Amino acid sequence: MTEKEAKEALAACRSKIDGVDRKIVALLNERTGIVEEIGRVKEQMAMPIYEPKREDEVFANAVGSNGGPLPSDAVKRIFERIIDEMRVVQKVKMKKDTGC
Amino acid sequence: MTEKEAKEALAACRSKIDGVDRKIVALLNERTGIVEEIGRVKEQMAMPIYEPKREDEVFANAVGSNGGPLPSDAVKRIFERIIDEMRVVQKVKMKKDTGC
Numbered sequence A, B: 001m002t003e004k005e006a007k008e009a010l011a012a013c014r015s016k017i018d019g020v021d022r023k024i025v026a027l028l029n030e031r032t033g034i035v036e037e038i039g040r041v042k043e044q045m046a047m048p049i050y051e052p053k054r055e056d057e058v059f060a061n062a063v064g065s066n067g068g069p070l071p072s073d074a075v076k077r078i079f080e081r082i083i084d085e086m087r088v089v090q091k092v093k094m095k096k097d098t099g100c
Helices: A003-044 A052-064 A072-098 B003-044 B052-064 B072-098
Strands: none
Touching (some): A003 B052, A052 A072
C-alpha cells in the first residue's frame, strides 16, 4: 500500500465513522426523549428515578444483542455512561418541571 | 393517571428504549469494524493509533449533529467513552496481528 492509498483508505473509513456517529447521536436523542417521558410519568406518580433492577435489564438487553466485534464488557461500559447521562437529564428535567 | 396506566406507559417506553439500544449496539459494532480496518491500514503503514486531531474531529462531528434534547456535553462524554473503548479494541487487535 502506498502512502497515498493509505491516506485515501483512512479518509474513506473516517467518513463512514462520521456517518455512523451521526446515527448514534440521533438514537441517543430519541432515547433521551423516551427517558423524559418516563420522567414525567414517574414524577406524576411520585416514583423513584433510580431503579437498579431496570438498569440491569438495560445492560442485559444491550449485551444480549451484541454480535461483536465490540466486546460485551465494552458495550456495558458504554451503556453505563449513557445511563448516567440520561439520569442527569431526568433529574434536571424534573427539577425544572417542579420549579425547584 | 392510575397506577395501572402508569405501569403500562412505563412498559411501553421501556420496550421502545430496548429497541433503540439494540440499534445503538449494532451501530457501535459497525463502528468497531471500521476502526479495525483503520487499525490494519495504520499497522501496515506504521502510523500511530492515537491522533488527537482526529479525536477532536469526531467530537465536533457528533456534537455538531446534536439536535437535542441530550445536552452536547453529555454527547461529548458518551463519545469519549466510545472512543476509549475503540482504542482498546484497536490495540488488542494490533497485538494479535503482530503476535506480541
